[in-house]
Every structure is written in structure tokens, then in C-alpha cells.
Amino acid sequence: MRGQNIALIAVVIALIIVAVVFMLWKKEGSSPMPESLVTTFHDDPRVSRAFTWYTDTTKSASVVQLVPAVGKVNFGGPNVITITGASSVIDEGKGVKRGVHKVNVTGLTPGTAYTYRVGSGEPEEWSEPAQFTTEGEEEAAFSFINVTDSQGTTEADFKLWGATLARAFALFPQAQFIVHNGDFTEEPTDETAWEQLFTQSRSWVTSIPLMPVTGNHDEVDGNAERFVSHFHVPNNGAGGSIPGTSYSFNYGSAHIVVLNTESNLKGQIEWLRNDLALTDKPWKIVAMHRGAYGGSMYKKLDKWVEIFDEQEVDLVLQGHNHEYSRSYPLRDGRITGDGNSPVRNHAGTMYVVTNTAGTKFNEKKEDLFYHKVHLQNEKQMFAGITIDGDTLTYEAYDVDGQKVDAFVIEH
Numbered sequence: 383m384r385g386q387n388i389a390l391i392a393v394v395i396a397l398i399i400v401a402v403v404f405m406l407w408k409k410e411g412s413s414p415m416p417e418s419l420v421t422t423f424h425d426d427p428r429v430s431r432a433f434t435w436y437t438d439t440t441k442s443a444s445v446v447q448l449v450p451a452v453g454k455v456n457f458g459g460p461n462v463i464t465i466t467g468a469s470s471v472i473d474e475g476k477g478v479k480r481g482v483h484k485v486n487v488t489g490l491t492p493g494t495a496y497t498y499r500v501g502s503g504e505p506e507e508w509s510e511p512a513q514f515t516t517e518g519e520e521e522a523a524f525s526f527i528n529v530t531d532s533q534g535t536t537e538a539d540f541k542l543w544g545a546t547l548a549r550a551f552a553l554f555p556q557a558q559f560i561v562h563n564g565d566f567t568e569e570p571t572d573e574t575a576w577e578q579l580f581t582q583s584r585s586w587v588t589s590i591p592l593m594p595v596t597g598n599h600d601e602v603d604g605n606a607e608r609f610v611s612h613f614h615v616p617n618n619g620a621g622g623s624i625p626g627t628s629y630s631f632n633y634g635s636a637h638i639v640v641l642n643t644e645s646n647l648k649g650q651i652e653w654l655r656n657d658l659a660l661t662d663k664p665w666k667i668v669a670m671h672r673g674a675y676g677g678s679m680y681k682k683l684d685k686w687v688e689i690f691d692e693q694e695v696d697l698v699l700q701g702h703n704h705e706y707s708r709s710y711p712l713r714d715g716r717i718t719g720d721g722n723s724p725v726r727n728h729a730g731t732m733y734v735v736t737n738t739a740g741t742k743f744n745e746k747k748e749d750l751f752y753h754k755v756h757l758q759n760e761k762q763m764f765a766g767i768t769i770d771g772d773t774l775t776y777e778a779y780d781v782d783g784q785k786v787d788a789f790v791i792e793h
């Protein structure tokens with residue numbers, strides 16, 4: 383009997399030791415496998431491409447391998463390019479630390495398809511291969527996708543975001559990048575939500591750059607650490623802004639400026655003016671989370687709107703309201719067109735909110751003077767924006783593929 387008791391105690395102790403070791407292992411994180419992989423533009427899209435991913439371990443290197451080919455490629459062959467980038471550690475609280483990996487690949491050839499993988503550089507520690515294509519030397523026509531407020535918590539929430547992108551790329555298979563207008567997750571420190579965001583969009587965002595805008599659910603009380611850790615965006619933003627929350631980039635004939643409505647509003651004024659004044663691109667597009675007209679931020683954003691008017695910005699992409707809205711063309715606070723015929727000769731700037739790519743729909747707000755189209759259809763939505771020479775065509779769809787709105791701007 384005594385011997386049995388001793389044996390039982392020994393088994394219990396062994397189980398406790400196994401449980402403690404497992405918990406410590408979980409906490410420290412040991413997997414070197416890439417998670418939450420996403421591609422962005424960091425430099426010139428014709429010759430470079432950036433990648434960001436997380437690992438459970440904080441100890442692995444950040445390596446990208448590319449081959450200028452598609453199909454079955456050989457990463458051990460002579461034409462493989464190997465680039466090592468930066469690794470850092472993010473503290474998720476409660477003793478959990480994870481590795482953050484950012485690599486910007488430069489020296490690529492314009493208009494070329496590449497197959498790549500990311501990992502630690504060790505065998506068996508690579509992502510699945512994925513493909514991307516650099517911007518062509520002269521892209522006279524191209525499309526991109528605009529979505530906003532995926533803002534989820536659960537897997538089911540982010541399946542809606544995945545379905546929205548699936549429809550967007552079914553209708554715009556050649557779209558070259560995605561602009562997401564902010565509020566990626568409900569709670570920015572909820573890493574499970576970020577994992578779901580990237581898992582449900584993996585088929586697209588490992589190939590097509592996802593260019594992020596900072597929302598009020600991405601930067602909270604001046605902290606955007608988790609949000610900026612997930613994207614390797616251009617490093618050309620406003621002084622005083624959290625790096626990674628304001629920046630601009632070019633694609634084809636478009637110059638796209640991303641502003642941060644959550645902090646340093648005044649500090650972005652001169653940067654915005656200079657950034658827009660210096661571009662030689664004919665199409666000027668701004669992306670920001672909170673709306674310029676109406677809403678609680680309206681007065682604070684007046685100076686930005688003055689610059690949109692002065693620099694003849696064509697289109698302002700917005701989020702935050704979780705409803706669909708599209709303005710008349712506006713200049714100096716006045717309506718400058720009927721909203722049906724094309725906007726010509728820089729007559730006004732168009733302001734849009736493409737509802738939400740997530741689960742939360744707001745009741746439609748009060749109609750204001752600037753609204754040309756204003757509705758709540760309780761459907762996830764996106765816009766496909768096509769620039770072809772002197773014509774910009776904006777088309778908003780719901781997740782079922784129903785066209786909700788469209789307009790044209792001509793230069």
C-alpha cells in the first residue's frame with residue numbers, strides 16, 4: 383500500500399513538472415515559423431518590396447529568399463537572392479515576447495514576377511513560397527483596392543474581411559495594392575486578432591502590398607506600437623508623428639499620402655503641403671482614418687483640407703464611420719459639381735468612406751450638405767479604383783459583388 387502511494391505521488395510530481403515546462407515553453411515561445419506575413423511597399427515599387435512577419439521565438443534571424451521566376455522554383459539554385467533584414471522583440475505583456483521581422487528587398491527588376499519565402503535562414507524554418515510582381519517601368523493603367531475598418535476580434539469577424547478581399551480580387555484581379563483605411567482590429571494589443579487578420583487574407587497580402595492607415599483602434603492614447611510593428615512602410619513621414627503612421631508613396635501616375643488622424647495633427651500640416659507640392663505625379667490621393675467633413679475631428683482637420691484644396695487633391699479615402707458615403711466634388715467648402723458627370727480640370731476633391739470590411743455597421747448618420755451618396759446597406763464593402771491615363775474610375779461594391787456607387791474624375 384505504502385509503495386503504491388509513493389508511486390502515485392511520483393506520477394503526480396512528474397505531471398506537474400511536465401505541465402510547468404509546457405507552460406514555460408508556451409510563454410517563452412519557441413517556434414521559428416513565420417506568422418502574420420504581409421508585404422508592403424517601403425521604397426520604389428518598381429525595384430523593391432518589403433516583408434514583415436512575427437515568430438514565437440525572439441531569437442531567429444529575418445531572411446528573405448527570392449527567385450525571379452514563378453512555378454516550381456529552386457531556392458538552392460544559382461539565381462537565388464538572399465537578403466537579411468532586421469529582427470526586434472515585442473513585449474506582449476504577461477511575460478510573452480515575440481520576434482518581429484522586417485526586410486526590405488531592393489535592386490529588383492521592374493515588371494518582373496518573383497517567388498519568395500521568408501524565414502530564419504535555417505532549413506525547415508521557411509514560409510510557404512509566394513509570388514509577387516514588381517511595378518512595370520511604365521504603367522499607364524492600374525487598379526488598387528480600398529477597404530476600411532476590418533476591426534474584428536474573432537475568426538468569424540475576420541472571415542468577413544477575407545470574403546471582402548476575395549470579392550475585390552475576383553472583380554479586380556489585376557489590382558496592384560490595397561489601401562486599408564484603419565481600424566484593423568478591435569483591440570490593438572490582441573495578437574490573436576492580428577493573426578486572424580493576416581490568416582484570413584493570406585492569399586492576397588503575401589503577394590499584394592497592404593498599405594495601412596492608422597485608425598483610433600490602431601493607435602490608442604498615443605501608442606501605436608503593435609500596429610506599426612506589423613507593417614514595413616516608407617520611412618518618409620512627418621516629423622513628430624509616430625514612425626510608420628504617416629508616409630507617402632508613388633505607384634504609376636499616382637502619388638498617395640497617408641495621414642494619421644490620431645496624433646500630431648498640426649505637425650503633419652507643413653509636411654503634407656511640401657509632400658504634395660513636390661510630387662510630379664498627376665494624380666494626388668490622400669488616405670486617412672477620420673473624415674475631413676463632419677464628425678468630431680472636422681474643425682481640427684481644417685488646415686489639412688485647405689491643403690487638399692490648394693494642392694488640388696483628387697480623392698480622399700476615409701474610414702471610421704462604418705457607413706457608405708461619397709461627397710460631391712468640393713473646393714473651399716463649396717460643392718463644385720453635380721456629382722453625376724465626371725469631375726474635370728481639378729474642379730473639386732472627392733471624399734469617400736467605403737463602409738466597413740468587418741462586422742460592425744453604424745446606423746447611417748445625419749445627411750450633411752456635402753453628401754452625394756450616403757447609405758447603410760449592412761454589407762461589407764470595398765472600392766476598386768482604376769487609373770488609366772487621364773481618367774480615374776472609382777467603383778464601390780458590396781461583398782456580394784453588387785455595384786453600389788461609381789464616379790469618374792478626368793484630368
Ligand SMILES: [Fe+2]
Pocket residue numbers: 531533564565597599702703704
Ligand atoms: Fe472603426
